[in-house]
Amino acid sequence: MKKVLLILAALALLGSGYYLATSHTTSAQAASHSNLTGIAFIAGHGGHLAMINLADMKSPTDIQDDRVVITEPGSEMEGTVAGLHIEDVKRQGGIHGSALIGQKLYVGMLDGSVVTYDLATGVESKKVKVGSKFCDAVIGPGGKHIYFEDMADGHVYEFDYKTMKLADKIPVGASVCGIQWTKNRKYAYVSGMPDGTVYVLDWKTKKIVQKIHDDSMTFLHQIRMTPDGKQLWVTSGNEFDPGLKPGTHTPEIVVIDTATNKIIDHIMMPGMGVHDVVFSPDGNTALVTERDYGHRDSSLILMDAKTHEVQKKISVCYSCHGNYGIKVRMDNGDPLLCGLTVAWGMKQKPKMY
Numbered sequence: 001m002k003k004v005l006l007i008l009a010a011l012a013l014l015g016s017g018y019y020l021a022t023s024h025t026t027s028a029q030a031a032s033h034s035n036l037t038g039i040a041f042i043a044g045h046g047g048h049l050a051m052i053n054l055a056d057m058k059s060p061t062d063i064q065d066d067r068v069v070i071t072e073p074g075s076e077m078e079g080t081v082a083g084l085h086i087e088d089v090k091r092q093g094g095i096h097g098s099a100l101i102g103q104k105l106y107v108g109m110l111d112g113s114v115v116t117y118d119l120a121t122g123v124e125s126k127k128v129k130v131g132s133k134f135c136d137a138v139i140g141p142g143g144k145h146i147y148f149e150d151m152a153d154g155h156v157y158e159f160d161y162k163t164m165k166l167a168d169k170i171p172v173g174a175s176v177c178g179i180q181w182t183k184n185r186k187y188a189y190v191s192g193m194p195d196g197t198v199y200v201l202d203w204k205t206k207k208i209v210q211k212i213h214d215d216s217m218t219f220l221h222q223i224r225m226t227p228d229g230k231q232l233w234v235t236s237g238n239e240f241d242p243g244l245k246p247g248t249h250t251p252e253i254v255v256i257d258t259a260t261n262k263i264i265d266h267i268m269m270p271g272m273g274v275h276d277v278v279f280s281p282d283g284n285t286a287l288v289t290e291r292d293y294g295h296r297d298s299s300l301i302l303m304d305a306k307t308h309e310v311q312k313k314i315s316v317c318y319s320c321h322g323n324y325g326i327k328v329r330m331d332n333g334d335p336l337l338c339g340l341t342v343a344w345g346m347k348q349k350p351k352m353y
Contacts, residue, residue, distance in 0.1 A: 034302055034312065036280055038344040041105065042289055042300065042316055044337040045094040047071040049105070050316045051349045052300060054287075054342070057312055059319030065352055066320060068117055070095050070124065074110045097136040097222070097276075097339030099146045099161075103350075105341070106161055108134030108148045114159060119343075122353030128164050131157045135177035135193075136222045136276070136339050141185045141203075149176040151193060170206045172199050178222035178276075182258055183229035189256075191220040191234060194244060198223070198234055200261060212261055218242060218249050222276040222339060225258070226305070227283040232256040235274040237291070253277065253288070267308045272301075276340040279305060289316075289340045296327065298337035 036054040043049050049068040050060045060066030074094025094110035103120040112131035117124045132152035140147050140158070145167055148157040154175050158168040173192035181188050181203065188201040189212075196217035200210035221235040234256065238249040251272050255265035273291030280287075288301040295318075302312035316337055321327065 034285070036285060037347060038342045039346040039349055040278075040287065040300065041068065041098060041100070041341045041343070042298075042337050043095045043098050043107065043339045043341075044298065044317070045073055045096075045110070046317075047073045047093040047095060049095070049098060049107075049341075050320070050337070052314070052316065053347075053349060055347070057300075057302065057314055059315045061319055061323055063320055063323075065349065068105070068119075068350075068352065070107055070115060070117060071109065095338070096134055097138075097148075098341045099137040099139050100341050100343055101139065101143075101146075101161060106137055106146050106159075108137040108339075110134065112150065112152070114148065114164070116164075119350040122351070125164075130159060130166050131155065131169070136179070137341075138179050141181050147179050149179055149190065151175045151177060154192075156190060170201075172201070172208070173197065177220060178224075180223050180225040180232060182225075189223060189225075189232055191223045193220050194240065195242070196220055196236065198232070198256065210261060212256060212263065214254075214263055216249055216252065216266060217254055218247060221274070224277045224279060227279055227281060230258060231264075232258055233277050233286070235277055235288070237273045237275060239273060239293075251290075272299075275338055278340050278342050281344055287340060287342065289337050291336050296321075300340075 034054055034057050038054045040052040040054055041049040047070055051066050072093030095107050098105045098107040105117045107115050110133055112133055113127040113129050115125050115127050131150045135149045135151050138147045146159045146161050154173045156170040156172055156179055160167045172190045175193040176190050177193045178191040179188055188203045190199045196213055198212040199208050202209050217236045218238045219240040221237050223234045225232055234254040236252050236254050238247045238251050240247050251269045251274050253267040257264045273293050274288055276289045278287045284305055286303040286305040288303055291298050297318040298316050299313050300316050301310055303310050
């Protein structure tokens with residue numbers, strides 16, 4: 001039965017953005033364990049979330065058991081980005097970020113819809129149309145709302161997850177990708193993708209009060225506050241220069257001191273299309289998703305948050321695609337991962353139905 005399911009899954013990929021191939025290259029995998037307990041869920045353009053047990057840090061290899069399938073594939077560079085029409089949308093699928101509340105994933109899609117997936121029952125809700133093209137999904141202060149950042153229209157969407165309805169939308173920039181808050185909830189930080197700017201908002205008025213930028217930041221993705229609230233880490237993939245021209249700057253993680261709103265460090269990530277970061281509860285470890293452009297893979301990096309030393313790096317896409325001869329035929333052949341969510345304390349991957 002399982003073989004039948006695997007074959008059907010592979011055929012589904014064939015018809016929706018992927019094709020089968022026989023040639024491939026070897027993808028390195030880490031063998032050592034981490035000291036973390038939790039399950040990582042990584043969203044991607046393929047329309048599913050890869051699952052990784054952080055205790056053993058093994059790459060996903062099973063098309064049935066190592067992923068949560070939400071929708072068909074899709075690409076963020078189709079349709080509209082920052083108000084600019086890039087190209088016609090070929091597929092309406094693809095996901096970019098998720099938030100976990102209890103046993104339920106709230107997933108933001110590239111068509112601006114929100115769906116839920118219950119990890120306990122395997123039940124997926126109907127799509128609820130909210131925005132235009134969602135990037136990250138972040139649980140807000142107090143846990144009352146989920147905030148979805150829109151890459152097409154530059155708004156932050158405040159979503160009431162209990163009623164599954166839009167509560168508010170906040171205009172920020174041309175295209176936004178992530179949001180975080182200071183510990184006192186006085187200010188919010190929002191990453192602007194194509195202008196490489198971090199916007200600081202007065203959270204009471206929802207108005208921009210400051211902009212943080214330097215010339216090395218040309219194309220931003222998700223952002224994350226350290227558990228102590230002292231630093232904001234900004235993933236600057238720098239795939240593009242201003243005007244969506246080909247990127248000429250090294251990918252990096254930009255570190256901002258939240259007491260002064262000054263940039264205090266640049267963690268250089270050469271060759272790595274860094275996209276999201278999540279900190280362990282003790283703040284000692286950073287988990288970073290990256291897009292391995294040109295290598296037909298995306299990866300999960302385990303980094304020492306204090307020394308910035310990369311301790312492990314595992315394949316997240318090719319480790320599974322290679323087992324089934326699957327090769328991506330959109331996004332220039334690269335499987336692109338995006339937002340990272342971790343169920344801390346979860347010891348086993350949930351059963352897939």
